[in-house]
Amino acid sequence: MAQLLGLVLISFFLTAILMVPFIDLLFHLRNKYKKKIETSADEYNPLYNKLMHGKDNETPVGGGLLVIPVLIILSLIVAFFTHQLGKELLILILTILTFGGIGFIDDIKKIFADFKDHIYPGLQGRWIFLLQLVAALWVSLLLYYVLGINNLYVPIFGNIVLGWFYVPLAAFIIVSFANAYNISDGLDGLSTGLLMICLAAFLALASTVFDVTLATFVGIWIGALVAFLYFNIFPARIYLGDAGAYGFGATLAVVGLLTGKILGLTIIGGLFVIILATSVIQVFSKKFLHKKVFPIAPIHLYFRYLGWEEPKIVMRFWLAGAIFAVLGLWLALLSK
Numbered sequence: 001m002a003q004l005l006g007l008v009l010i011s012f013f014l015t016a017i018l019m020v021p022f023i024d025l026l027f028h029l030r031n032k033y034k035k036k037i038e039t040s041a042d043e044y045n046p047l048y049n050k051l052m053h054g055k056d057n058e059t060p061v062g063g064g065l066l067v068i069p070v071l072i073i074l075s076l077i078v079a080f081f082t083h084q085l086g087k088e089l090l091i092l093i094l095t096i097l098t099f100g101g102i103g104f105i106d107d108i109k110k111i112f113a114d115f116k117d118h119i120y121p122g123l124q125g126r127w128i129f130l131l132q133l134v135a136a137l138w139v140s141l142l143l144y145y146v147l148g149i150n151n152l153y154v155p156i157f158g159n160i161v162l163g164w165f166y167v168p169l170a171a172f173i174i175v176s177f178a179n180a181y182n183i184s185d186g187l188d189g190l191s192t193g194l195l196m197i198c199l200a201a202f203l204a205l206a207s208t209v210f211d212v213t214l215a216t217f218v219g220i221w222i223g224a225l226v227a228f229l230y231f232n233i234f235p236a237r238i239y240l241g242d243a244g245a246y247g248f249g250a251t252l253a254v255v256g257l258l259t260g261k262i263l264g265l266t267i268i269g270g271l272f273v274i275i276l277a278t279s280v281i282q283v284f285s286k287k288f289l290h291k292k293v294f295p296i297a298p299i300h301l302y303f304r305y306l307g308w309e310e311p312k313i314v315m316r317f318w319l320a321g322a323i324f325a326v327l328g329l330w331l332a333l334l335s336k
Contacts, residue, residue: 011223064244100247181249
């Protein structure tokens with residue numbers, strides 16, 4: 001435990017030291033290409049534009065591009081010196097690199113904006129989803145064939161062996177959490193705070209089953225996130241960006257899958273599930289019923305629409321996330 005806490009502190013201080021010059025670099029790049037950056041305004045959603053006015057244009061994007069390398073490098077260093085460089089860690093690193101890379105393709109337009117005097121449009125949503133699906137299937141196959149994970153534990157019913165059906169189920173969960181996290185990354189500090197709460201629950205769960213590799217990875221991740229959150233809470237000095245959002249969401253799902261507690265993952269990450277569900281309901285209702293279920297989605301923007309201040313929404317979502325995490329951890333420990 002002392003070693004784990006030390007790694008949390010090292011990760012925190014290293015990220016904190018690097019964050020200020022990194023933010024300055026992003027500001028420099030943003031100012032350099034300021035006239036050529038397209039705004040993120042959606043002409044078909046004026047309400048969204050009103051609620052989110054100024055965020056993407058005034059604050060640099062790309063915090064994940066610092067946190068991800070810190071997490072990977074520290075994890076590899078610790079694994080090398082403790083002789084714990086196993087398949088589990090490599091799958092975690094592969095996940096965050098692959099999904100982070102997909103997000104970075106889209107982040108380029110927010111950071112650099114220009115290639116030879118032409119605006120870089122980024123990837124269309126369908127291509128992002130397709131890349132995510134391919135990456136998720138790849139990771140799921142590794143979980144199934146390399147680590148031999150193919151089961152689901154459900155309280156009352158007990159352990160259920162899914163066999164090959166585990167692969168599409170795991171891929172669905174990974175893609176869902178990647179997009180849920182990205183959608184939740186709309187208010188200052190919201191997604192990062194919720195992620196830290198989820199990781200704290202999984203850290204406790206990994207410690208109870210003596211999964212040193214997973215506990216170390218999660219502990220280093222928490223330390224880096226604490227430093228990032230300092231600069232991301234209201235009013236934010238930096239945003240995570242798609243690289244961090246997709247990478248963090250997908251890797252959170254893989255952390256849950258590695259514990260074998262899929263139901264626990266769904267409950268511990270309950271706020272992410274609710275945020276994604278409200279967006280999906282809104283999309284389907286507009287497409288097939290030609291009307292909106294909510295004035296605006298996802299749900300955290302609905303509270304903004306009701307007039308709640310941004311810090312109030314974030315803090316209360318954190319509290320709700322903590323309750324979900326405790327409930328999910330309790331159910332997971334009951335099923336040990």
